[in-house]
Amino acid sequence: xxxxxxxxxxxxxxxxxxxxxxxxxxxxxxxxxxxxxxxxxxxxxxxxxxxxxxxxxxxxxxxxxxxxxxxxxxxxxxxxxxxxxxxxxxxxxxxxxxxxxxxxxxxxxxxxxxxxxxxxxxxxxxxxxxxxxxxxxxxxxxxxxxxxxxxxxxxxxxxxxxxxxxxxxxxxxxxxxxxxxxxxxxxxxxxxxxxxxxxxxxxxxxxxxxxxxxxxxxxxxxxxxxxxxxxxxxxxxxxxxxxxx
Numbered sequence: 239x240x241x242x243x244x245x246x247x248x249x250x251x252x253x254x255x256x257x258x259x260x261x262x263x264x265x266x267x268x269x270x271x272x273x274x275x276x277x278x279x280x281x282x283x284x285x286x287x288x289x290x291x292x293x294x295x296x297x298x299x300x301x302x303x304x305x306x307x308x309x310x311x312x313x314x315x316x317x318x319x320x321x322x323x324x325x326x327x328x329x330x331x332x333x334x335x336x337x338x339x340x341x342x343x344x345x346x347x348x349x350x351x352x353x354x355x356x357x358x359x360x361x362x363x364x365x366x367x368x369x370x371x372x373x374x375x376x377x378x379x380x381x382x383x384x385x386x387x388x389x390x391x392x393x394x395x396x397x398x399x400x401x402x403x404x405x406x407x408x409x410x411x412x413x414x415x416x417x418x419x420x421x422x423x424x425x426x427x428x429x430x431x432x433x434x435x436x437x438x439x440x441x442x443x444x445x446x447x448x449x450x451x452x453x454x455x456x457x458x459x460x461x462x463x464x465x466x467x468x469x470x471x472x473x474x475x476x477x478x479x480x481x482x483x
Contacts, residue, residue, distance in 0.1 A: 247276040254286060263290045274306070279405065279434055281307035281314045288320045292327070300324040312433040315344045365394040369407055376414045384414040385421060392424055401432045419445055419457050423464070430468045439472045446478060 254269035267290055273283035288303035301324045307317035322337035372387035388411035395404035405428060411421045422445050429438030442465065449458050465478035 243276055247273050247280075250276060251283065251286070254283070258286075258290060263294050266290050279310055279429070279437055280402070281311040281317055284310070285314065285316045285320060288317070288324065292320065292324055295327075297324045297327045301328070309436075310434060313344060315341060318344060365391045365398075368394070369410065372407075372410060372414075376410075381414045385411045385418055388414070389420060389424055392428075396428060396431070401428055404428055419448060419454070423457065423460050426461075427464055430464070430471065435471050438468070439474055442478070443474055 250269050250273035254266045254273065257263070257266035257269060267287055270283040270287040270290070274280075274287070277283065284303045284307035288300045288307065291297070291300035291303055301321060304317045304321035304324060307314055308321065311317065318337055318341040322334045322341060325331075325337060326334035368387045368391035372384045372391065375381075375387060376384035388407045392404040392407040392411070395401070395407060405425065408421050408425050408428070411418060415421065422441055426438050426441035426445065429435075429441060442461065445457075445461055449461065462478055462481070465475045469476045469479035
């Protein structure tokens with residue numbers, strides 16, 4: 239997310255939270271909607287919106303908001319919990335119990351992840367150094383070097399399942415080289431691995447079109463491998479996977 243858009247996103251979220259504190263739920267929803275438009279892959283605006291609708295006893299709107307959060311991040315714990323609460327309020331007890339069980343599983347996985355992450359602080363510092371190095375190289379005009387540093391950070395963050403941080407590193411790389419297919423390939427892989435199917439497929443199709451105009455065997459192989467790994471998610475991925483055989 240570019241700095242200007244990132245700042246607008248954070249400001250919209252802040253205003254939404256402030257409106258909730260002041261007892262202005264409808265105003266809060268408007269701010270959360272704005273934040274959701276500014277950050278197409280982040281679930282938080284819609285999790286917050288769903289919570290506001292629940293407080294207003296507007297359960298159907300709450301379910302729609304939580305569904306959008308889960309579309310963006312299928313494993314989001316708070317969205318899963320929120321939708322379970324909304325379904326319970328709607329009287330859909332079996333669906334609510336199923337989602338509540340899923341939320342318990344997600345919470346257990348999250349706790350296990352935190353225990354693993356506690357031993358990786360040194361690696362996180364090393365990854366942050368890649369980001370700092372990338373910023374230095376960008377300021378000095380070495381844009382290719384900056385992209386390489388940001389991608390190194392992104393790769394490491396993905397290995398830690400820190401997808402938001404990895405995507406932020408990719409956004410920094412795109413600010414240096416907006417047309418970098420390596421960055422777009424990395425982002426496509428993150429989207430698909432994270433469960434953001436539509437965003438991932440859209441990126442894959444874009445890369446495919448670019449490669450048709452200027453074929454690159456190495457990047458084509460990378461794209462086809464990505465399509466093979468996720469071919470069941472969408473016909474366009476299946477098409478590319480079949481073409482690779």
